[in-house]
Amino acid sequence: MTAVLAGEIGRAGRERCRVHRDAEIQAWHELLASLEGTEWQRRTVCDAWDVADIAGHLIGQAEDVIKPWSFPRRFRKGKRVYPGVPRFDAHMMVQADEHRGTPPAELRALFDRTWGKATRSISRNPELIRRVTMKVDDIPGFDRLALGYVWDILLARDLWMHRDDVCQAVGRSFDAGPYAEEIVAQVVYDVDDGPFWGERPAVVLELTGQGGGTYRLGRGEPVGSAAVDAVSYMRTISGRDDEPVVSGDPVAAEAVATCRMPF
Numbered sequence: 396m397t398a399v400l401a402g403e404i405g406r407a408g409r410e411r412c413r414v415h416r417d418a419e420i421q422a423w424h425e426l427l428a429s430l431e432g433t434e435w436q437r438r439t440v441c442d443a444w445d446v447a448d449i450a451g452h453l454i455g456q457a458e459d460v461i462k463p464w465s466f467p468r469r470f471r472k473g474k475r476v477y478p479g480v481p482r483f484d485a486h487m488m489v490q491a492d493e494h495r496g497t498p499p500a501e502l503r504a505l506f507d508r509t510w511g512k513a514t515r516s517i518s519r520n521p522e523l524i525r526r527v528t529m530k531v532d533d534i535p536g537f538d539r540l541a542l543g544y545v546w547d548i549l550l551a552r553d554l555w556m557h558r559d560d561v562c563q564a565v566g567r568s569f570d571a572g573p574y575a576e577e578i579v580a581q582v583v584y585d586v587d588d589g590p591f592w593g594e595r596p597a598v599v600l601e602l603t604g605q606g607g608g609t610y611r612l613g614r615g616e617p618v619g620s621a622a623v624d625a626v627s628y629m630r631t632i633s634g635r636d637d638e639p640v641v642s643g644d645p646v647a648a649e650a651v652a653t654c655r656m657p658f
Contacts, residue, residue, distance in 0.1 A: 398599050398611040401587035404580050412547035413518060415574045419554035420510045422572055423453070426558060427503045430565065435499055437564040440635050441557075446564055448491040449557050450502045455490025456550060457509035460516055466529075469493075483531050517546045537589070537657050548581055549657060556633055556658050559626060571626060575606030579625050586632065586654050587612045598647035602628055612651070619644025621651050633658035 407415070427450060435447045444452070459466040466486075473485030480488065494502070525543030540549075555571070555578055562569040572578075579602060586592060587610075597613030602625035611617060621643035623631075631639040632654050641648040 398609045399580075401583050401600075401610045401612050404584040404587075404610075406584065407547070407577065407581055409518070409543075409547060411577070412551060413514065415551040415578055416514055416517075416547075416554070418572055418574055419551050419558065420514065422558060422570070423510075423554060424503075424507055426561060427499075427506055430499065434565045439560045439564040441560055444491060446561050447497070447499070447502065448495060449561055450506060451494030451497065452487055452491040453554065453557060454494055454502070454505050454509050455487070456553065457506075457513035459490075460513040460546065460550075461509065517550075520546070531657075540657070548585075552578060552582065552658050556629060556635075559630070560635075569605075569626065571605035575625070576608055579606035579629060580608060580610075582629060582632065582656060583608075583610050583612070585656055589656065592654070595650045596646060598644075598650050600647075600651050601643075617647070619647035621647040623651070629658075632656045 430446065436445050438445050439449060441449060455465075455469070459469070469489045470482060470486045473480070473487075473489045474482055476492075477485035477488055494505075497505070520542075522543075525541065525546070527542050528539040529542065529545075531537055531540055555575070559569045559571075583600070583602075592613060595613060596618040597611065597615045599609065599611050599617045599620035601607075601609045601620060601622040603622060604624045604626060606625040606629075608625075621641050623639055623641040627636065627639055628641075628651070630636045631652060634655060639652055641652050
């Protein structure tokens with residue numbers, strides 16, 4: 396298979412990003428509707444969060460879109476309540492905290508309501524607002540993130556990855572969805588374009604399984620190739636799994652396995 400030049404993937408447009416986001420919102424609606432009993436209290440890979448906490452965090456993400464003042468309020472609260480935690484992580488912990496104890500039926504309804512409002516708000520926001528950046532000190536190499544990038548790229552990515560977290564926690568297979576390859580390709584584009592690649596050598600990356608594809612990262616002639624399951628690799632570069640099963644040339648495998656990206 397011919398490798399796609401990662402740098403030529405390009406950034407997905409607003410309308411395509413809405414397709415990705417809407418598909419994930421629908422997938423989450425179905426997943427939450429299927430959860431029963433103690434499945435809501437199953438622990439996940441996300442530190443101290445259980446399944447209900449992840450739902451609360453995602454509802455908080457939508458609320459931060461709908462209510463512009465909620466993000467700085469939670470950011471300040473996170474600094475105060477979790478002084479030893481990176482500020483972006485502390486902010487997300489506050490999101491989960493504020494919805495902890497909400498009954499499952501209410502979580503389901505709140506998720507649908509807030510995400511419906513959030514995605515409409517994102518679609519209506521003018522370009523001037525989308526260009527506003529926020530400072531993120533705890534994601535190395537990503538000092539500032541534009542709101543348009545957060546809304547279009549990171550929210551769908553976050554919904555997608557957290558859906559896998561919940562599926563793992565409750566012992567269900569993860570259906571990466573019809574747009575998995577496009578979501579993964581946007582991550583690969585960021586890896587190639589972002590600060591983590593830096594002076595790393597050019598390599599061929601073969602992502603297998605759901606969302607898979609073959610990509611050429613870096614500049615110049617590739618020094619080797621590496622292969623890894625696509626979903627597993629997304630878990631690695633999001634910081635969930637530091638020991639991915641990467642096969643191939645050692646130099647290439649090391650280069651791809653040590654990247655980290657915002658999710």
